[in-house]
Each structure stands twice: as C-alpha cells, then as structure tokens.
Amino acid sequence: MNMKRPVRKAVIPVAGNGTRFLPATKAMPKEMLTIVDRPVVQYAVDEAMQAGIENIIFVTSRNKTAIEDYFDSAPELIATLTRSGKTVQVTQLEKMLPLAGTVSYTRQQVPLGLGHAVWCARELVGDEPFALLLPDMVSYGRKGCMAGLMELYEEVGGNVFAVEECAPEETSSYGVIGVGRSVNHGLEVTGMVEKPKPEDAPSNYYLNGRYILQPEIFDLLASQERGAGNEIQLTDSMQKLLNVQPFHAHPYTGRTFDCGSKRGFIEANVAFAMLRSDMGEDIYNSVKDLLDMHEKTRVKAA
Ligand code: UTP
Numbered sequence: 359m360n361m362k363r364p365v366r367k368a369v370i371p372v373a374g375n376g377t378r379f380l381p382a383t384k385a386m387p388k389e390m391l392t393i394v395d396r397p398v399v400q401y402a403v404d405e406a407m408q409a410g411i412e413n414i415i416f417v418t419s420r421n422k423t424a425i426e427d428y429f430d431s432a433p434e435l436i437a438t439l440t441r442s443g444k445t446v447q448v449t450q451l452e453k454m455l456p457l458a459g460t461v462s463y464t465r466q467q468v469p470l471g472l473g474h475a476v477w478c479a480r481e482l483v484g485d486e487p488f489a490l491l492l493p494d495m496v497s498y499g500r501k502g503c504m505a506g507l508m509e510l511y512e513e514v515g516g517n518v519f520a521v522e523e524c525a526p527e528e529t530s531s532y533g534v535i536g537v538g539r540s541v542n543h544g545l546e547v548t549g550m551v552e553k554p555k556p557e558d559a560p561s562n563y564y565l566n567g568r569y570i571l572q573p574e575i576f577d578l579l580a581s582q583e584r585g586a587g588n589e590i591q592l593t594d595s596m597q598k599l600l601n602v603q604p605f606h607a608h609p610y611t612g613r614t615f616d617c618g619s620k621r622g623f624i625e626a627n628v629a630f631a632m633l634r635s636d637m638g639e640d641i642y643n644s645v646k647d648l649l650d651m652h653e654k655t656r657v658k659a660a
Contacts, residue, residue, distance in 0.1 A: 361603070362515035364596035365484075365570055366413060367506065368406040368489040371475035372399060373419035373466035378618060388618065389493045393626050394634065398617050399425060400454070402493040411489055414461045414483045417475045429461055441507035448511045459512040471589025477579035482534040485573050487511075495567030496626050499612015503568045507608045513542040517596070520547075522614055529559035532594040533618075535607055544606035552593040562605065565593070566614040575599055599612045642658040 376388030389399040403414060418425060430452065439448045441651075466478045472550060476490060489504060497503035504519050511518045530553050538546035549560055578595040585591040598603065615629070616622035631641040 360515075361487075361489055361572065362512070364409065365487050365489050365511065367415060367486070368411040368491055369415045369417060369479045369483065369492055370399065370402050370485050371408070371417040371466070371472060371479075372422055372425055372467055372489050372493060373417050373475050373478075375471075376575075376618070378395075378620065385421075386521060387425055389422075390424050390428065391617070391623065393496060393617070393630050394621075394637075397532070398496060399428075399430060399493045402491040403456075404428075404446050405497060405502040406489060406491055408502045409508045411504075412460060412502055414456065415479050415488075415560045416461070416463045417421045417465050417478050418471065419464050419466050422505050423491045426463060429456055429457055431502050433635075440551035443501040446472060447620050455643050471584070471587070471591055471619075473579050473590035473595055476592055477576060477582075479571075480576040480579075481491050483576075487570060490569040490571060492567030494616065496615045496617050497568070497610065497612055498615060498626070499568070499610070499630055501612070503566065503610050503612060503614070506610065509571060510542065510544045510606060510608040514544060514604070514606045516606065517599065518544065518570045518606045518608060520566050520610045521563040521607040522610050524564045526556050526559070526562050527577070528563060529554050529556050529564065532563060532564035533591075535565065537563060537607065541606060547600065547605035549553045549600070550593050550605075565607070566610060566634050568608075568610075571596075572599070572603055575610050576601065 370488070372387060372389045374388070376383035379388045379391065381615055382391065390397045392398070393401065395550055406414060416425060422595045436448055436451060462482050466475045491504060507520050524532060533552050534554050535547050536549035538548045542575045551558070551560065570646055575595055578598050579590070579597055582590050585594045615626035617626050628641065628645060
C-alpha cells in the first residue's frame with residue numbers, strides 16, 4: 359500500500375451544536391462567528407488552500423446554510439458595491455470565492471460527535487488520504503499549521519497530525535498522545551486518548567485540530583462505539599488504526615486558539631487584530647488602556 363499518496367481533499371466539519379456559545383449559536387453557526395472581520399471557518403479554508411489542498415468538503419447540518427451562502431457568489435451585493443464605487447470590497451469578495459466545483463457539502467443528520475462527522479464525508483473523500491481541519495481551532499503563526507503538516511507527511515507518509523503542549527491540568531479538554539522517538543521533523547506516536555484526566559494523560563501533547571489521515575479510518579469509524587462525552591470519537595478510531603498503520607505528530611511552533619471556547623475566541627480576536635496593519639497599533643493601545651482601567655477599578659474595589 360502506498361502511504362504517501364498526494365493529499366488533495368480537506369474535510370472541514372461544521373455540524374456541531376456550538377452549545378458553549380449559546381445563545382449566539384441559537385440562530386447562527388459558531389463557525390460564522392468572526393475573528394476581526396472574517397468568519398472562523400474562513401481561516402481554516404485559507405490554511406488548507408495555502409497547504410495545496412484542491413477540494414474542500416464541509417460536513418454540515420440543519421441551521422448551517424449561512425456557511426454555504428458565505429462560500430457562494432453574491433451578485434446583488436457585488437452589483438450594489440460596484441454601483442457605489444466600492445471596488446476594494448468587490449475585489450476582496452471576488453478573490454475569496456472558491457473556484458466553482460471545488461467545494462462540496464454533505465450533511466451529518468445528528469451531531470453524534472467528531473468521529474461520526476468525519477465518517478459522513480467517506481463517499482466524497484473516496485479511497486485516498488485526506489486532510490482534516492477543525493475550524494474552531496484557529497492557528498496563528500508565520501507558517502500555516504497544515505502546510506507544516508503536509509511537509510511532515512511528504513517525509514513520513516501514513517497518518518500525521520499536529521500537536522501542541524498544554525498545561526498538565528488542561529489535558530481533560532483535548533485528545534492527548536503518547537510520544538516515542540523523533541523521526542525526521544516529527545515524533546512517533548505510541549498511543550492516544552480522548553480527554554484524559556491529568557493523572558491518566560500519557561503526555562501534555564494535545565491534538566490541535568489538524569490531521570492527514572489514510573482512508574482506512576472510515577471502516578473503523580463505521581463501527582466505532584460512543585466514547586468520551588457519549589460521542590463517537592475520532593481519537594478512539596485513530597487509536598485502533600495505530601495498531602496497523604504508523605502515526606507521527608508534528609509539533610506546531612505557532613499557537614492555536616481554541617475558538618470553541620469563549621476565552622480562546624476572545625484571545626484570537628485580540629491577537630489577530632493586533633497583527634493587522636490597518637488597526638494593529640490602535641488595538642494594542644486600546645488593550646493597554648483597558649488594562650489600566652481594569653487595574654484602577656480593581657485597586658478602588660479592594
Ligand atoms: P466541538 O466539539 O468543538 O464543537 O467540535 P461543538 O460540539 O459544536 O461545540 P460545543 O462543545 O457544543 O460547544 C469541533 C468541530 O467538529 C464539528 C463542530 O462543528 C466543530 O467545528 N462537529 C462536532 C461536527 O461537525 N459534528 C459533531 O457531531 C461534533
């Protein structure tokens with residue numbers, strides 16, 4: 359079996375309920391919440407495209423049609439903007455429109471968990487390796503996380519994913535791996551477990567939401583029983599695949615914001631805004647002012 363076949367397709371699951379962001383997510387997908395002025399999901403699509411991905415497969419659900427509309431053309435809006443001479447915005451909207459036929463959608467009818475969402479993409483992926491990006495994990499670094507992962511895949515093949523180190527007490531929020539020796543630019547993976555208690559965690563390397571997987575994962579997902587949180591967990595099927603195929607981890611040197619949590623989402627907004635040439639300095643000064651104000655209020659209250 360050739361375990362280094364090219365990776366052309368990326369799966370982006372967007373079918374979750376986003377309960378941590380209620381009430382906002384009662385009427386809008388959490389993947390459409392914005393970091394500065396772009397929806398969270400746009401960051402994942404850009405990262406995939408930069409890594410050379412040609413086709414995006416969204417696993418979507420009811421109440422998520424805003425995502426399909428977002429990646430479609432908007433002729434009335436373009437006409438209105440053109441009439442008002444807003445050429446910068448027209449160019450921006452046209453540039454972000456994916457090439458026709460390169461984006462597909464399939465539905466997960468019931469949000470049974472990430473493993474089930476990935477399984478729902480099996481017919482669109484077919485018998486080839488694929489990338490998987492969790493859109494609420496937003497990566498921030500000089501180089502896109504998926505591009506670095508692709509480089510490791512080209513070296514070692516098989517299954518690869520990106521990891522970062524978390525504080526030991528945070529392991530119960532993530533999939534965590536056991537690590538072996540270093541291989542090329544990666545680490546050999548010896549095991550993985552979803553949301554372990556700190557005392558049971560094999561390390562503090564957590565999966566940051568970027569994967570390249572071989573298609574054999576689909577057969578394992580098909581019969582995967584529910585695991586942590588009573589959901590069908592991708593990590594549990596990857597652990598089974600590890601018995602027959604190699605897995606390597608790419609330690610990502612940037613930083614990932616967990617935008618599925620309020621704290622990560624707010625941090626991402628501040629961090630990305632400070633990077634922007636059109637507003638970075640203003641936001642930096644605003645943050646300093648807010649910190650001063652907060653400090654004074656705290657001192658007064660004490
Ligand atoms: P999360 O577990 O962070 O998303 O899944 P969630 O379930 O929507 O969030 P909470 O916990 O209720 O707040 C990571 C990604 O996987 C997708 C989500 O949409 C998110 O992009 N997902 C999750 C699915 O597509 N289907 C599922 O059944 C679960």
